[in-house]
Each structure stands twice: as C-alpha cells, then as structure tokens.
Amino acid sequence: MQSALHSIIGPKKELHDLSGRVAVVTGGANGIGFQISRQFAAAKAKVVMVNRKEEQGDEAIKQIKEETPGADVEWVGCDLGSLKEVKQVFTDLRKKLDRLDLLILSAGINTNTFDLDADGIDRHFGVNFLDHFYVVNLLYPLIRKTAKLPDTPPPRIVFEASEVHRxxxxxIHFGSLEEINNKDFGATHLYARTKLALILLAKFNLPEKVFQPNGDHVYSVSVHPGTVNTGMQQQWKDAYPGVFGNMLSWAMTTIGRDIEQGSYSALWAATSPEIEEKNLQGYYFVDPGQPGKESSQASDRSLAEALWNLSTSLIKEKVGEDALVPWDEIA
Structure with missing residues (x-):
C-alpha cells in the first residue's frame, strides 16, 4: 500500500536552499510537523518547533542535528489549548525573531471525545483552530516586516486542514460559544468543523481582511495531508469506545500514508514557486499541486465572516480587550 501511495503522490523532491529564512512550525516536534521541520532544517532554514511536550522537543532536536549537523533548530513549549499561554509564548517569539518567512500550523488533535480546553471552549475548536488563529495574529507584525524586506520571497502561512471538513x-453558523460547545455534535463533527474553519480562514479571512487592506504580499493556503499513520489515529478509540473505534483505528492505519508522505502537501505549499507564479492565494490543496474542491460551506463567505467575528470576540473575552495585535502593526 505504501509503495502504491508513493507512486500516486510522487516521490519527495528535495527543497531548494532556504538559507536565511525562518520557519515556525506548530506541532513541529511530532508527526507530520516533525517531518516538515526536519526538511526545512535540511534545506538550511532556521526552524522553531512549538509543542506541548518537552521530551518530544528534545528528541526532535537530537534527530535533526544527527541528520543535519549544524542545523539551526530549536524547540519552544506551548499548550495550544490555552489562549493566555499562546499569548505569552508567541509574543516572546515575535520579539525574539528577526523575521518569519514560513508559518506552518500543524498542531492539533484528531476526532476525539468532547471536552473543554483551559478556556472553557470545545478543545477541538480551541486547539485546532482558535489558538492557531491567535498565533497568526500575534506573529503577523513579524510576517509583515519580512514581506517588506528587499529581495525576499513573500512569506507563506500554511494550515493543515482535511478532506474531513466535508x-x-x-x-454550523459560528454564531456563539454555546454553539461551539454544543455536546450534541458527534466526535467527527467536532473535528470536521475545525478543518472547515481553517479553510475559511486561509481562503477568505486572511486575504480579504488582512493582506489586501494592508497591501501585504503574503500568501495563506490550506492543505489536506491525507490519512496519515500518526499516533492521532489511535484517538478513534477514545472517540468511539469499543469495537467500532478499534476497527476505525485499524482501518485508518492500514490504508494511511506514512508520515513522510503526509508532509508532502504542506512542504509543497510552503516552498513551491507555483504559489507565487500562479497567484494561488487562499487555495486548498489535497495533494502537492492539486487544488481541492471545497464543500459549499468552505466556499461560503458569510460563514467566514461569522467565524472571524466569533474568533475575535472569544479571544477578547478570554484574554482581554487588548488581546489581539492590530493587523496593520509591523514589528
């Protein structure tokens, strides 16, 4: 099966030289995010991996430096289920880094049981979407600064979405916290909603509410990594206890791509010249270079507007009225 998949999506291509460029990868020390981090490091970019577990960061740095001696890579700890912690960690990163060329939002949880994060928000929505929305906001002044540097390719923001958004x-209206925390939604629905939100953010919100008004040359895209054999596939057992959950976990592991294959779409979206040459702003890709056909919800501009309004209001409610950095600020 794996060899067949390699023939379908093609062999991995070596990245071009990324010397002098800086990448931040959430979930960068584990799973797909780690594969992205190691490829960036091998291409000579400075890489900052952001994860919750320190032991994952230590192991990731060790492996990358064994493969690429002299790699400029570091790990930063952050719980992407706490907006206040996100504010502290990514504000510090914004002040510490001189530039930011590649922002890859890869951290997340799979279909799992309903629970609340540290902010009292459905943890699927919090971890997979809302905290990443806030990450982009906090780092955007640095991205704007980078976009204005001479002889610099436009920065890119890449979201790990999914075909499960369908x-x-x-x-779903993205109308209120009560809706987000509705326990009547099934486990798969909770997960799918977050991936829908990421596509809407990349396709409508950032280009139309941030890049265009500011005149910023920045790209945002979302990608589907495929069904990938990471530890996340074991979460089906939590979402659907018993025989059904075990069967789902086994099935996904059996038909899934390996982790390296799962990184291809994001790596392509982050580095391919086609993004700029063809002006593929806001696109959703299901494989390297292959645009997907989003669901009708993912093409609904009014739904994107509601999502933007809910996201900004929730962050202000949970962190403070001054929580969001003005989108036209520059570092």
Whole structure:
C-alpha cells in the first residue's frame, strides 16, 4: 500500500536552499510537523518547533542535528489549548525573531471525545483552530516586516486542514460559544468543523481582511495531508469506545500514508514557486499541486465572516480587550 501511495503522490523532491529564512512550525516536534521541520532544517532554514511536550522537543532536536549537523533548530513549549499561554509564548517569539518567512500550523488533535480546553471552549475548536488563529495574529507584525524586506520571497502561512471538513454539520453558523460547545455534535463533527474553519480562514479571512487592506504580499493556503499513520489515529478509540473505534483505528492505519508522505502537501505549499507564479492565494490543496474542491460551506463567505467575528470576540473575552495585535502593526 505504501509503495502504491508513493507512486500516486510522487516521490519527495528535495527543497531548494532556504538559507536565511525562518520557519515556525506548530506541532513541529511530532508527526507530520516533525517531518516538515526536519526538511526545512535540511534545506538550511532556521526552524522553531512549538509543542506541548518537552521530551518530544528534545528528541526532535537530537534527530535533526544527527541528520543535519549544524542545523539551526530549536524547540519552544506551548499548550495550544490555552489562549493566555499562546499569548505569552508567541509574543516572546515575535520579539525574539528577526523575521518569519514560513508559518506552518500543524498542531492539533484528531476526532476525539468532547471536552473543554483551559478556556472553557470545545478543545477541538480551541486547539485546532482558535489558538492557531491567535498565533497568526500575534506573529503577523513579524510576517509583515519580512514581506517588506528587499529581495525576499513573500512569506507563506500554511494550515493543515482535511478532506474531513466535508463532514461538518450543515447547521454550523459560528454564531456563539454555546454553539461551539454544543455536546450534541458527534466526535467527527467536532473535528470536521475545525478543518472547515481553517479553510475559511486561509481562503477568505486572511486575504480579504488582512493582506489586501494592508497591501501585504503574503500568501495563506490550506492543505489536506491525507490519512496519515500518526499516533492521532489511535484517538478513534477514545472517540468511539469499543469495537467500532478499534476497527476505525485499524482501518485508518492500514490504508494511511506514512508520515513522510503526509508532509508532502504542506512542504509543497510552503516552498513551491507555483504559489507565487500562479497567484494561488487562499487555495486548498489535497495533494502537492492539486487544488481541492471545497464543500459549499468552505466556499461560503458569510460563514467566514461569522467565524472571524466569533474568533475575535472569544479571544477578547478570554484574554482581554487588548488581546489581539492590530493587523496593520509591523514589528
């Protein structure tokens, strides 16, 4: 199966030289994010991996430096289930880094049981979407600074979305916290909703509300990594206890791509010249160079507007009225 998949999506291509460029990868020390981090490091970029578990960071740095002696790579700890911690960690990163060329939002949880994060928000929505929305906001002044540097390719923001976004319930409006915390949504619906939100953010919100008004030459895209054999596939057992969950976990592991294959779409979206040459702003890709056909919800500009309004209001409510950095600020 794996060899067949390699023939379908093609062999990995070596990245071009990324010397002098800086990448931040959430979830960068584990799973798909780690594969992205190691490829960036091998291409000579400075890489900052952000994860919750320190032992993952230590192991990731060790492996990358064994493969690429002299790699400029570091790990930063952050719980992407706490908006206040996100504010502290990524504000510090913004002040510490001189530039930011590549922002890859890869951290997340799979289909799992309903629970609340540290902010009292459905943890799927918090970890997979809202905290990443806030990460982009906090780092955007640095991205704007980088975009204005001479002889610099436009920075790119890449979101790990999913074809599962098609399973988002039809009655989603992104209208309130009560809706987000509705326990009647099934485990798959909770996950699918977050991937839908990421596509809307990349396709409509950032280009139309941030890049265009500011005149910023920055690209945002979202990608589907495929069904990938990471530890996340074991979460099906938590979402659906019993025989069904075990069967789902086994099935996904059996048909899934390996982790390296799962990184291809994001790596392509982050580095391919085609993004700029063809002006593929806001696109959703299901494989390297292959645009996907989003669901009708993912093409709904009014739904994107509601998502933007809810996201900004939740962050202000949970962190403070001054929590969000002005989108036209520059570092």
């Amino acid at each position: 399973a988002a319930p039809s009655n």
